[in-house]
Structure formats: C-alpha cells, structure tokens
Amino acid sequence: MEKFSERVNRMSFSQTFVMSNKVREMKAAGIDVISLTLGEPDFDVPDNIKEAAFAAINNNFSHYSPVPGFLDLRQAVCEKLKRDNGIDYVPAQICVSNGAKQSIMNVLASIINDGDEVILPAPYWVSYDEMVKMMGGKSVFIETTIENDFKMTAEQLENAITPKTKALLYSSPCNPSGSFYTYSELEKMANVIAKYPQITIISDEIYEKINYEGKHVSIAEFPQVCEQTAVINGMSKAFAMTGWRIGYSACPDWLAKAVEKIQGQVTSGANTMAQKASIAALKADPATYQYMIDEFRKRRDLVYDLLQKVPHFKVNDPKAAFYFFPDISYYCGKTLNDTFIRDADDFAMFLLQNANVGTVGGTSFGNPHCIRFSYAASEQELLTAMKRIKECLDNVHIAS
Ligand code: PMP
Numbered sequence: 561m562e563k564f565s566e567r568v569n570r571m572s573f574s575q576t577f578v579m580s581n582k583v584r585e586m587k588a589a590g591i592d593v594i595s596l597t598l599g600e601p602d603f604d605v606p607d608n609i610k611e612a613a614f615a616a617i618n619n620n621f622s623h624y625s626p627v628p629g630f631l632d633l634r635q636a637v638c639e640k641l642k643r644d645n646g647i648d649y650v651p652a653q654i655c656v657s658n659g660a661k662q663s664i665m666n667v668l669a670s671i672i673n674d675g676d677e678v679i680l681p682a683p684y685w686v687s688y689d690e691m692v693k694m695m696g697g698k699s700v701f702i703e704t705t706i707e708n709d710f711k712m713t714a715e716q717l718e719n720a721i722t723p724k725t726k727a728l729l730y731s732s733p734c735n736p737s738g739s740f741y742t743y744s745e746l747e748k749m750a751n752v753i754a755k756y757p758q759i760t761i762i763s764d765e766i767y768e769k770i771n772y773e774g775k776h777v778s779i780a781e782f783p784q785v786c787e788q789t790a791v792i793n794g795m796s797k798a799f800a801m802t803g804w805r806i807g808y809s810a811c812p813d814w815l816a817k818a819v820e821k822i823q824g825q826v827t828s829g830a831n832t833m834a835q836k837a838s839i840a841a842l843k844a845d846p847a848t849y850q851y852m853i854d855e856f857r858k859r860r861d862l863v864y865d866l867l868q869k870v871p872h873f874k875v876n877d878p879k880a881a882f883y884f885f886p887d888i889s890y891y892c893g894k895t896l897n898d899t900f901i902r903d904a905d906d907f908a909m910f911l912l913q914n915a916n917v918g919t920v921g922g923t924s925f926g927n928p929h930c931i932r933f934s935y936a937a938s939e940q941e942l943l944t945a946m947k948r949i950k951e952c953l954d955n956v957h958i959a960s
C-alpha cells in the first residue's frame with residue numbers, strides 16, 4: 561500500500577527554503593556565499609515591540625489564548641485596518657494565526673473543495689499553488705509580462721473565470737515582482753469579481769508597508785466586493801518579526817467562523833507573547849518604522865542601477881516589497897561554461913555554484929524565465945553580490 565497521501569505526493573518543497581538551506585550548507589562548509597534567497601527583513605525587532613514581549617512574559621501570559629487571538633490584539637488589528645485602510649471590521653472578523661501563511665491556509669481550507677479553481681496571476685508567491693493543491697483545488701494561472709510590470713488586467717481576470725472558480729489569490733504588493741495594483745486597477749478588478757458572488761478574493765497585503773510610491777490600496781475598500789474579500793496581513797515584513805510568527809485574516813462574517821473552526825483544530829491560538837508584542841507594534845505611529853522602508857528604498861535604488869550593468873538581465877522597476885525578478889531568458893537553452901541551462905532554476909543554481917550568490921529560480925513562482933532575489937540584505941552584501949554576478953556573467957563562456 562502506498563505509504564504517502566496523494567496530497568503530499570502532489571506537493572513540492574518550498575523552493576525559498578530549499579535554496580536557503582543550500583546556502584546554509586555551503587556556509588557551514590566554509591564557503592563564502594551571499595544569500596539573497598529568503599525574503600525577510602534583516603533588521604532587528606524594534607525595541608518597543610521587544611519590551612512588550614518581555615512585559616508579556618513577566619505578566620505570565622503563558623496560557624492558551626482564545627483560538628482567533630487575544631481580544632485586545634484583534635481590537636488593535638481593527639484599529640489598524642481603519643487607520644491605514646479605512647475599512648471597518650469588528651474583532652469577531654479577525655483571526656490571528658501563526659504567520660500570514662497559516663491565515664491563507666485557513667481561508668483556503670474553509671472554501672476549497674476538490675476540483676475547485678483558484679485564479680493565480682503569475683508570478684505568484686511560491687506557497688499559493690502548493691496550498692491550493694494541498695486543499696485539492698486547481699490553480700488557474702494568468703500570464704503577465706515584464707512590460708506590464710507583471711500585472712494582470714481586469715479583462716484577463718474575467719477571461720479566466722469559469723463556473724468552477726472559487727477564489728482569486730494574489731499579493732499586492734507582489735512577491736516576487738515588486739509591483740502593486742493601483743486604486744483604479746483594483747476598482748476594475750473589483751467590478752469584475754462583484755459579478756460572481758461565488759468567488760472569494762484572498763488579498764495578501766503582507767508587503768503593504770513596503771511601498772515606495774503611493775498609498776497602499778486594499779481591494780476590500782471597494783464596497784462591491786467587501787463581503788467577498790479576505791484580507792491577509794501580518795507582522796513579518798512591516799515589523800521585521802518573521803520568526804515571531806504572527807499573521808492575521810480579516811474576513812466577512814460568513815467566513816470568519818469557518819476560519820476559526822479550522823485553526824481551532826490545527827494549532828489553537830498563536831504564541832501569546834508574540835501576540836502581546838504585536839499590539840505594541842500595531843498601535844505605535846507607523847512613522848516609528850519608516851527607517852526600515854527608507855533603507856529598503858536606498859537598497860532598491862542601488863541594486864536597480866547595478867543590475868543595468870549585468871549582461872542580458874531584463875528588469876522592471878519594482879516599486880514595492882523587497883525583491884527583484886529579472887528576466888534571464890537570454891541564458892536559457894544555452895551552455896554556460898560546461899553547464900546546460902534549461903530554465904531559470906538551472907540558472908539560479910549556476911549562480912550559486914559559480915558566483916557564490918544564492919537566488920531562487922522563478923519556476924515555483926510561475927515564471928521559468930526569471931530569478932528572484934531579495935534585497936533585504938546589507939548594502940555591503942548587495943554590492944558584493946552584484947559584483948560577483950556581473951563578473952561571473954562577464955567572463956562566462958556561452959555556447960548556443
Ligand atoms: N505572503 C507572502 C506574499 C509572503 O512573501 C510571505 C512571506 N513568507 C507570506 C505571505 C507569509 O508570511 P508569514 O507567514 O511570515 O507571516
């Protein structure tokens with residue numbers, strides 16, 4: 561009898577972690593390698609947040625919290641959603657989870673049946689398609705182009721809808737492309753989805769704060785789809801709290817209870833100290849954390865300039881998040897030194913082995929012609945990494 565479930569057999573390992581583990585192994589073997597693999601802020605957790613965590617430990621917040629999170633945290637999330645996004649929620653609509661990753665899973669587990677379709681504009685974040693598969697659903701991909709900043713149009717969205725479509729799942733700002741949807745683009749998308757009440761929008765806004773251009777817009781701001789939208793957000797990116805594992809969903813009433821039911825059977829409430837610390841994080845003036853955004857922006861500008869000099873890389877100008885997603889298709893189908901490069905995954909491996917720089921191939925993000933790298937690394941690391949990549953590609957022998 562087959563030991564494994566069909567579920568696990570149809571899934572892949574998360575490529576972000578596969579590549580970051582490879583870098584870790586190389587480092588352990590004494591190799592000087594720079595990791596631009598995992599997307600996580602390299603800043604320390606701000607002191608006001610740490611102090612709130614210490615206080616929570618000293619005040620013995622050491623027991624189970626309610627499954628969807630402490631009431632005061634859910635209130636703080638509602639205040640944040642009102643302050644930053646102008647959307648009204650009550651605590652019963654909020655479920656605090658072990659990271660935004662779990663929040664997305666909770667929503668998918670609540671709505672997806674075998675064979676249901678989930679629309680994913682590509683490129684998409686690595687875990688979306690795998691989560692859909694885990695739930696027995698089927699992803700329907702919308703192709704985008706670098707010329708269009710990797711964004712789908714409302715027309716493409718409408719064309720992808722079938723009677724089986726159950727959800728639309730995307731991130732804006734987008735991991736991996738660094739694009740974000742504007743007010744008018746979202747309004748057009750909202751007008752399409754409003755015509756199909758069976759479709760739920762899962763709007764992943766975890767990079768909301770890392771936006772260099774304009775005010776972030778949530779599709780839940782549009783009343784025509786508010787009742788169809790689950791907003792996903794969390795502490796990992798805006799507050800450099802990736803390891804603290806706190807994310808949340810804000811759902812319409814009909815969905816919120818289902819999300820809580822799933823979480824209550826899987827993990828219960830999230831870590832109590834991290835929940836208390838998250839209240840401090842959310843309640844502080846957003847300007848407290850602006851220094852991180854300013855720094856990301858400086859690094860973005862620096863890397864953007866350096867990338868122009870890397871041979872045959874095509875880049876868009878990412879205006880949010882902290883990733884570049886260069887198109888490296890020039891190298892696909894060619895032999896670099898002795899290595900045949902089939903796709904961007906082979907190319908990422910080539911860079912790891914020949915330039916000692918870790919990136920992630922684009923296949924698992926839904927684009928086999930691009931590689932993703934995070935610029936949430938120090939300026940020195942970024943300078944060295946770009947120099948290594950350029951030198952490697954300047955000197956490589958290319959055969960068609
Ligand atoms: N969504 C996107 C687009 C992400 O990049 C990440 C980063 N891991 C997550 C969700 C999950 O974040 P976390 O679980 O750390 O809150």
Ligand code: GLU
Binds near residue numbers: 577598599686
């Ligand atoms: N969001 C990060 C990334 O895309 C963290 C890794 C992950 O959760 O997959 O690199």
